[in-house]
Amino acid sequence: MHSMRFILLIVFALRLLLPFNAMAHPNEAAAQDMANAANAFLATLKPEQKSKAVFQIDDADRTRWHFVPTEMHPRKGLSFRDMTTEQQHMAYSLLASVLSARGVQKTAQIMSLEQILHDANPKGRFARDPKWYFISIFGKPSVDGTWGWRFEGHHLSLSFTVVDGHIGGLTPAFLGTNPGIVLDGPRKGLQVLSTEENTARALANSLNAEQSKVGIVAAKAPADIITKADRRARQLTPFGLPASKMNKKQFTLLWTLLEEVMRIYRPDLAEDALKHFEDLDLSKIHFAWAGSLEPRQGHYYRIQAPNFLIEYDNTQNDANHVHFVVRDLKNDFGEDLLQQHYEQHHKK
Template sequence: MHAFRFALVVLCLATGCAQAQMRAAAEALVASVDSAKRSKLVLPFDDAQRTDWHYTPRSRPGLAFADMDAKQREAVHRLLKTALSEIGHRKVVNIVELELVLRETQFGLSFLRDPEKYAIVIFGTPDAVKPWGWRFEGHHLSLSFTLRGDRIASTPSFFGANPSEVRAGPRKGLRVLSAEEDEARKLFALLDEGQKRTVVIDARSYGDIVTTNKDRVSPIDNRGLEVKAMNPAQRAQLRKLVEVYAGNFEPALRTARLARVEEGFENVRFAWAGTTARGSGPHYYRIQGPRFLIEYDASQDDGNHVHTVWRDYDGDFGRDLLRDHYTMHH
């Protein structure tokens, strides 16, 4: 019990440190722009666009890379690094650079493929006590963070890759989200035939992640294989797969996500739809627990176009910590 309490104290201290670093980086970014750009960069915390997120090419609130100088772009990356691990930040950089691959291959849509169109927006004023938040978003990226005091909510978080594997050109062989596929296939390979029949819930994938860009989600259904029906090796591999997603974030946020997964871990379900052999076409899987949902979809471009998302039923956009805040103040 004492060890558990000590771990909680360490986690709280680490999260507080992350909050302070994130706030300082956001304040530095705001200070780096003039008043005209600041009016685009900073919006009210209760602006409706805070929960209006997407992962397709479209206009976005905030300040785009196209409107920034080199120092301001560096400030954006410093803010991203307060929230992401080295692995997670590298994925962000690579996903943005995939726009250049698409520009070279999708001639009719090349005008939409622009690494300059990724945007940062801050909701509210960075503060040590009052709620505020920020989002970095563009094609195949949407990373939302909501802060109150020393607490940080980091969902929804979306990472995508098109192509999933670059098959020609100077970036040939690049697989930005390789572990998300490879570790899932390792788990599938560990299952016996009876378990596979339970795991595969549909012969076809769904064309996209099932929850798309909804601002609020709930459990999809109760299909798939429960952890309680897995052996120790399969459970360990499922945890390793979840770690791929949690490991995109800095240590305190990673730990908080994994703690969420452990709440009712016996009831977590793994489900698959579509083809099961590597390279055979469209496929999809999800990991669904009492508190969270991870979706992976590779339906488009014959399975060479990936969308992934982590959702929190109570905590998306900081709803749980904001509920605590409003209850305390009213």
């Protein structure tokens, strides 16, 4: 696996070669940059590689996603195993067309944790391999077209949809870490999702007695995220402490958490997403915590707003194994906008 610094340098250099549409609307600019990066990646592939990587936009596999090892969920697409070094660099550049540098870094770090798992148990049940991650492209990438793509492997699933040249969907977005914190070896102390855990715990610990009655919803955390890898995430009953009942310090912690989540995406998309939260009625944003408030003890939290859900669960492997997901309850995989597209462009 390439070093993190090398990966980020490659991404930055390749990003300079791609036109960045700073004058366009953030949504449209990101879609154009993503299409250009996807086509640059596809241009490096041999025919037999393209046959693995490219699918129709309506292929059922587009919404068939999961975060478990590939032995448990056979994946289609072109894996890093089957790419040349140049192609791997172009794949990272495709990620960088829609993710921020921090988002690319988190992605690469999660992939690299597979090497730690392999070294700890080389003859284990699963073939831990930092290169067993797959790119699948659905439809034909173009600056004004309708298409999508996914980057996926163990503990990673990132789906992106473009509808008529605009970003149609950025979810589901799943990030997981095992180990949650590296406990020994040369990378001891690495915690890829540190802000996602530590800021949420600080918020839960800051609740007073009355707030805790509402915000701490259970003494024991669920065994996993509630929505699992459902193709369509169900609308969970909003519960927990509404943001309108938080003091200034608590709301700052909540906002820090939301920023960390959204800033895996490139800055213009992140700002666009955060603007939606700024416009929401604070009574409609809920924070709920379940389980222990102590580190390395099982815990779970979720943040829910109308049509939006974040879930975080850390219960496995002595609470050192994180599952974290972002769902758009109305528009995962761009389904809502795709439906509008089909109704407008495919009328009989």
